[in-house]
Amino acid sequence: MFLPAGSKDEMGSSLNNRFSVMEKFRNVTTLRGYKPISTPVIEYASTFTNEFIDMKLQDMMKWFNGEGEIEVLRPDWTTAIARALSSQEKKPQKWTYQGSVFKRNMPGVEYHQIGVEIIHYPELMGESECLLMAQAFLKEIGVGACVIELGHTEIYESLVEELQLSKFEAERLRQAMHDKKKDEVYQIALSHSNKEKAYELASLVDAFGPIEIIDEYEEKWKGRENVLGTLQHIKKLAKILMESGSGEILVDLGRVKNLPYYSGLMFRGFLQSSGAVCFSGGRYDRLYEQFGESISAVGVALDVEVLAAQVIETDLFERICIIANEESLAYAENVRHSFQNCIVDVQSESVNVKGYNRVYEIKKLNGKFEVIER
Numbered sequence: 313m314f315l316p317a318g319s320k321d322e323m324g325s326s327l328n329n330r331f332s333v334m335e336k337f338r339n340v341t342t343l344r345g346y347k348p349i350s351t352p353v354i355e356y357a358s359t360f361t362n363e364f365i366d367m368k369l370q371d372m373m374k375w376f377n378g379e380g381e382i383e384v385l386r387p388d389w390t391t392a393i394a395r396a397l398s399s400q401e402k403k404p405q406k407w408t409y410q411g412s413v414f415k416r417n418m419p420g421v422e423y424h425q426i427g428v429e430i431i432h433y434p435e436l437m438g439e440s441e442c443l444l445m446a447q448a449f450l451k452e453i454g455v456g457a458c459v460i461e462l463g464h465t466e467i468y469e470s471l472v473e474e475l476q477l478s479k480f481e482a483e484r485l486r487q488a489m490h491d492k493k494k495d496e497v498y499q500i501a502l503s504h505s506n507k508e509k510a511y512e513l514a515s516l517v518d519a520f521g522p523i524e525i526i527d528e529y530e531e532k533w534k535g536r537e538n539v540l541g542t543l544q545h546i547k548k549l550a551k552i553l554m555e556s557g558s559g560e561i562l563v564d565l566g567r568v569k570n571l572p573y574y575s576g577l578m579f580r581g582f583l584q585s586s587g588a589v590c591f592s593g594g595r596y597d598r599l600y601e602q603f604g605e606s607i608s609a610v611g612v613a614l615d616v617e618v619l620a621a622q623v624i625e626t627d628l629f630e631r632i633c634i635i636a637n638e639e640s641l642a643y644a645e646n647v648r649h650s651f652q653n654c655i656v657d658v659q660s661e662s663v664n665v666k667g668y669n670r671v672y673e674i675k676k677l678n679g680k681f682e683v684i685e686r
């Protein structure tokens with residue numbers, strides 16, 4: 313029997329590592345005051361494709377239901393949680409979740425995420441909590457150092473605003489900026505403005521580096537009040553992170569949003585060992601406008617597959633093998649209780665005992681069962 317492209321079975325240690333990442337995330341978030349939330353894996357497509365969210369239907373796993381409406385497998389936790397919370401009380405809330413998201417445009421199709429969503433919190437507080445929680449969690453699972461990258465939607469958007477682009481052209485420019493294709497950014501911008509403006513926008517491609525480069529850009533963008541405010545905000549956040557012992561912090565001032573609902577700060581975490589993106593998140597206040605609300609909302613999702621691949625399986629438990637037969641099975645079950653905090657595996661005579669720390673055999677001597685160590 314075969315599986316559809318992208319689907320895969322999982323077993324043994326890779327599954328153990330994934331579960332261990334998820335269990336630890338549950339612990340870390342519970343101890344930081346988060347409450348768990350879960351939403352159904354099947355949703356209406358319109359929850360994700362409406363004008364406020366604007367995710368692409370072509371990237372979703374979808375079908376028509378009996379009424380002719382399009383249903384999808386959850387492509388995104390953040391949007392689903394916003395839908396679920398739209399009728400909730402308007403007070404500060406911190407939610408934690410774990411489960412699959414499905415992306416038809418990605419080779420693996422099903423991805424496991426763990427994440428948090430924080431709403432109705434003061435901006436800086438919510439944003440720093442996302443990043444501090446992520447850092448604390450990465451430390452807990454021992455995946456090594458992580459580099460945090462900070463970006464903000466406003467810088468690029470305030471420069472592009474003046475260009476008056478069609479939706480199609482705006483997307484072309486966003487993609488070129490995202491791929492850091494400087495020449496293409498310049499050409500698209502030039503066809504809608506003058507050389508000076510096009511150069512300014514193209515230069516944004518290079519506006520990334522260590523947090524210290526912000527000072528340079530403060531000087532460069534002196535006249536731009538709103539952009540200066542944004543830079544100040546990034547600096548404040550970076551200071552909190554550094555004072556809390558975070559590792560390297562980078563900024564990408566030309567970063568464009570990778571999800572249509574971001575408005576404000578965006579961040580990513582890269583594992584220093586492999587360079588892989590292990591978390592990604594940002595502010596998405598505007599997503600709640602579909603419910604007629606103006607609130608503060610920020611969150612982060614961590615990639616379980618990336619993290620699980622880094623976790624070194626540590627066998628914390630001693631492995632005990634008890635060899636029994638049909639007659640001694642019930643007795644073996646009772647013997648199991650005499651080993652606390654051990655993996656106790658009842659096996660038959662034919663077992664290969666390699667890999668066990670201790671092996672016991674249940675023998676019948678003079679009509680009575682006895683446990684004998686091998």
Ligand SMILES: N[C@@H](Cc1c[nH]c[nH+]1)C(=O)O
Pocket residue numbers: 388389390391427428429571592593594595596610611612613
């Ligand atoms: N849902 C986002 C992560 C995120 C959580 N909250 C805000 N952003 C993602 O899948 O990348």
